[in-house]
Amino acid sequence: MKKSQQLAVDTRPWRDTANNKPFVRIKNVTKKFGDVLAVHDVSLDIYRSELFCLLGGSGSGKSTLLRMLAGFEQPTSGTIEIDGQDMTEVPPYNRPVNMMFQSYALFPHMSVEQNIAYGLKRDNLGKGEISDRVAELLSLVKLQDYGRRKPHQLSGGQRQRVALARALAKRPKLLLLDEPLGALDKKLREETQFELVKIQESLGVTFIVVTHDQEEAMTLATRIGVMNLGEIAMVGEPTDIYEFPNSRFVAGFIGSANMVEGKVTEDEPGHVRIRSSELGCDIYVGHGVDCAPEQILWWAIRPEKMVLSREKPLTPHDANVTSGIVEEIAYLGDISLYQVALESGKRLRVSQTNSVRGNPDAITWDEKVYITWSDSSGSVLTV
């Protein structure tokens, strides 16, 4: 089920946990605010030089987890280790960790230079050393000519870069970023995403990013931790999260997915057959699944993993094909999204690439179509 490894193991230390020591260790951390359980028994290992994204909706506990790493909140129980040292009781001003705030939190009464120098001054560095470091950081974020400005004289994108420079000034071992791109408009956000990754790779600092934007997480992250209701729902590389979700929540939260309920009719080591009345056909899955005959489970498939056709295609095993009527078509330029109503009333969303320009023969409204997929396209979900 795992895809082949294209990269050497040492660039992906999480794949070889026996030989790599995690850099950040979150062990059984729980945080309660009064009676409200914000973070529930989270354990997470993050490795050096990772760009780890905590992804979740509002109230999923991702920001609370980040604030506990920064030291602004104390875990109710559990421990946090950074670089082998227990940080649970260490106050924020003594941690080798810096944070970039969602609101940027630039000091309004200080110039850009003073903002960046603030942390260095707290370390009692020499004047010359501080000004060298500030100049270095200003050129890193391409704001050489803005050092004397006040934050209110900068645009949103420039402020974001000042905040990043200030957070990097002390060469933290670990940088925490709270919705780093949330306040930028779409175009600027896309440009900044790549810049952020470039900076992270060139400095080798470990980044932990909190975001609610899955596209952002997919672009930035080496690994993503999906959070739901204070718990980690799944941890994995972006492709794992998208292609091999471990639960209905993850499948539904990331991207869009068609999900149907079914009952196992054949359970062999090499394949599984699932009967779904919703789908009106059998699902033949070409690999073994940890399940039992007669078990009720769910099957999820992404819209782009299915094919539409007017004629009934030939499929092996008498499965993996169903039919319906096209109800809606959303033309998005590169792809078209079809909503097809099956006989059971279930609606499937299928996307097709518009590879022919202005195709006059394209499938249109109210047509009867067949939908088919390969035996490895869907994910079988038991929870």
Place this chain on the structure above:
Amino acid sequence: MRRGWFLPIAAALGFSFLYAPIVSLVIFSFNESRLVTVWSGFSTKWYGELFRDPQMLNAAWLSLQIGAVSATIALVLGTLAAVALVRFRRFRGRTLFSGMVSAPLVMPDVITGLSLLLLFVAMEGFLGWPQGRGMLTIILAHSTFCTAYVCVVVQSRLGDFDRSLEEAAMDLGASPLRTFFDITLPIIAPALVSGWLLGFTLSLDDLVIASFVSGPGSSTLPMVIFSKVRLGVSPDVNALATIIIGLVATGVLIATIIQLRSKPKKAKV
């Protein structure tokens, strides 16, 4: 649309209602005549007269001292109260505390004055302090009600203060105390300045409370003026009033400018 005549006239009437008495007072302070209501020519002799009157000068000096000291005490106490109210959202007796802090704002001066007088007398009986009544008791009394005003002003400023600024400073290695002096204080400074000026002005202005808690030989400026006026208005009081108006207006103006200049930055950042 044609500009109506109604609005300018209404504005003129409103302003004259508010400021005509003050303007006439200022004009008559430059009157030559001994009679307050009869104009007989321009002169600054009453200003000269004023500065030769030791009673008046002593009272003015006392009032300035009291104003400065009580405004400073009120600034410290009021700021602490505001921090407690804004930063600690929930603690035992919060409602009571916030009510008590702002009570002097709505309490009639007579009651505040009387209750403080009773308190001071009782304290002298039990503790032997403060001995008698005079400058000290006036300062204590003024600090009490000025604290309420400072608290309100600072509270509103702290209310829209972005907490993450302080967190950012701590994250960069500043201890909580350092953070307070580097970040919190500079940002709420405008509110502190205007709070102090407000307290100073109110203390300078107070007659009723001071009358209750003052003792022999410690008459504040308003008390002296009031007792003089009761024996008939003399033109040097006009001169004095003009000076006070000038001082107060300058103070209020400075406070307003400081508040306004700090606003646009905050709105953007």
